[in-house]
Amino acid sequence: MSIAVAPAVVLERSVPMAGAVELVLSHPPSAVAVGPGQFFQLAVSAPHTILRRPYSAAWSDPAGGRIGFIFNVVGTGSAWLAARDEGDELDLLGPLGRGFDLEGQRPAICVAGGLGVAVFPGVVQALIARGRNVIVLQGARTAAQLLPASRFPGADVHVATDDGSAGHRGSVVDLFSNLGEGQSGGIDILTCGPTPMLTALIDVAHRQAIPLSDIQVALETPMGCGIGTCLGCAAPRAAGGYFLTCQDGPCVRADRIEWELMTDGFHG
């Protein structure tokens, strides 16, 4: 796999759900094998910014020459990216990090909270292509902030909203808790979302005796370089010390994380 700085042209810009932007870019030629869950560092030219912005590829279609990124506007960098239009050129560094481990034949449950859903279209597609049964559990504040179920063809999609405007009223972790009862063992769980959601999910796993090694988490931490040199993206390791989200992750098994330390100091 080759990691390179490569230009990519914006082919399409759309709003896949309320508050989010999806940019479809020309696929960087160096990135023929983007693993689901891997990320790119996107250069931004917004005034007074300096660092690249890390984004997981939402999906990747090297044969079709296209790659998609879904994100929301949280600051000047993402606002600049969201303002790109068809024909604009972006500078991508990647693919970086470790994606999800999709080996095996067990059923898979993808648990997505908020913008954490952005990583899953490609993940679900890859799981389905491997002939696996896939359940997608997606949570958002309102129905408008859900990525449509049509983005997960072949999967069994269930949703939860804080305001009850679609699906279960409450947390996506409630959905998981209900579904998980009686299923302990024999499932692979892939998750991405705010830290409070992740820690709630881990609590459920403990209660239902689901081994944490069956859970893979796509972590989001503040990130500098993305290539292991700045040591800025440290996350607490269960064995003590820290691992680097950019190199050891972003997708890591939940038993490798010190969850007590994840509750403090991390962006939700």
Add this chain to the structure above:
Amino acid sequence: MASMAERPDLKVDLGRGLHLRSPVIVASGTFGYGFDAPQVDRAALGAIVSKGTTLRPHEGNAPIRIAETPSGMLNAIGLQNPGVDHVAHVYAPQWATWDLPVIVNVAGDSVDEYVAVARRLNGVPGVAGLELNISCPNVQSGLQFGVDPVLAAEVTHAVRAVTELPLIVKLTPNVTDIVAVARAVEDAGADAVSAINTYVGMAIDVRRRRPIISRGSGGLSGAAIKPLALHAVWQLAAEVHIPVVGVGGIMTPGDALEFLLAGATAVQLGTVNYVRPQAAAEIHDGIAAYMVQHGLTDMRALPIRSVSVLTHV
């Protein structure tokens, strides 16, 4: 066939036999131990400065370790490193096979620790020099050496006594008189100084009502500090007799040229390595092009010390 003017000589001499093929160096903490960042064109580099290395391994600070600020970034990594034995046993033998010198950045929280690290690295094949980090703002006692000329001289002198390697002392800008510290380490046996390390700064998350960096403060780097670093280099180049390595916010060939014109013998690239891995090659080529454009054949012709400026306003 290219004439000399078209192929300027970019070699520089940092003293005690440390000759570099290029004035472009990657700064400590921004290039690991040289094994990552395959995107960077090694041919453009004169040297690599390693991550700050201590006697024993350090796990580093708890997250959050970095934050972006206007045109800059704060970091408080906490000297995460595998310790000098690992560096000497595992990394140095690989460096010995490279055609690119690796300078080990040495950190510690006592004179004894600096001396022990320097002693361990002396004579180790693959280690081309030492850069003494007396200015790391992230470990409390680290600051003290660099802010006091007497302490700075003491640690420099002690390390000088146990190593034959070229010795660069990296100065902190968090002082009232950086020239006084530079003179003191020159007198204590430093072969060169690098200026500057990061400025202490902070950022606060107003929504969560707490500092973004878990330690509260961090070291500020990036374009935001370039004019400050440049002024430090300008002052130092006029006042010390050893080479000054300019570092702080260099992002472009033009930035690097400013430092070289100000009197720096070489430059270090830091934060830009995170953003634009191709910057080292662009800066190398930009310096070469400038030399050609101005009919210069030797890096020593670049400084503009003779230009008169109003030094007091």
